Amino acid sequence: MKPQVPDFSEVRKSPPSRARIYIFACLLAVFTVWVYLAVSSGSPGDVRDRPIVLTTLATITGPFVGPIARHGQSCCLNAALSLAAIAGPILALGLIAQVIPLPFRRGRQAFRLTLWTIGWSAWFFSGLVSFAHALF
Secondary structure (H helix, E strand, O other): OOOOOOOOOOOOOOOOOHHHHHHHHHHHHHHHHHHHHHHHOOOHHHHHOOOHHHHHHHHHHHHHHHHHHOOOOHHHHHHHHHHHHHHHHHHHHHHHOOOOOOOOOOOHHHHHHHHHHHHHHHHHHHHHHHHHHHHO
């Protein structure tokens, strides 16, 4: 008996859909604003010691925002690595779901967009958690 070869004909060969781009851009914008507000709030002495622009631009790094805000302190880096161990696989699942063949047709696009949104949300939210650890 001949082994079955998986059918990869449904794998997208085109660039990301507009929905994915809009979801990513909106999530990035919202979390960037939250990080900026968190970094720039507090007493003037504390705010002066923080790299506001660098930390805000580093929102894309997810859980590594905390160590960036605290100039790479080891406790913050350890916390970020722990968060990355949780948020990284969630993001990977959301990214992998975009290209693997799914066994169903109905609701496939909604399923993929949901996993895309959950993956990036978890990644960016872990940045806020990391930043909260860095501040407190």
